[in-house]
Amino acid sequence: MAEERFEVRREIAANPAEIFALLCDPAGHVAIDSTGMLQSADGDHVRGSGDTFVVHMDRESLNDLPMGKYDVTVIITDFEPDAHIEWTISGTIQPPIEHRYGYRLEPSDTGTLVTTYYDWSHIAERYRDKGIFPVIPEAGLRATLGILARTVESR
DSSP: OOOOEEEEEEEESSOHHHHHHHHTSHHHHHHHOSSSOEEEEESOOOOSTTOEEEEEEEGGGTTSSTTOEEEEEEEEEEEETTTEEEEEEESSSSSOOOOEEEEEEEEETTEEEEEEEEEOTTOOHHHHTTTOOOSSOHHHHHHHHHHHHHHHHTO
């Protein structure tokens, strides 16, 4: 079976708490998105597993599926303050696909070693057979880390 997970890392010159605060802010996800799909977000800052917020999406930026504009609910699946946040989404496609996104933060000499990942290894066969995964390329994760670095390092 082919690899069904991307994981990329980058040193960022900010402390883990600063980065984690941005990742707990629904608007922070929109601010660092490299795909152009995330348009805006509504909801409170994330405080733990099970928290949710809504992201208004525009799939036309990927130009891969004719989904247009739609909403997804981000569901936090793992939460360790200043160290790890992971989520899945529920939205137009039901039952939920169960792909996961996340960040791990490790203090380093220069600030934080940030690892971001996209994992579609647990999706149901009905979605796997569509041939649309991965939705986000590995380069998209790398670009998002670049935007994250630019965002937190300029504060």
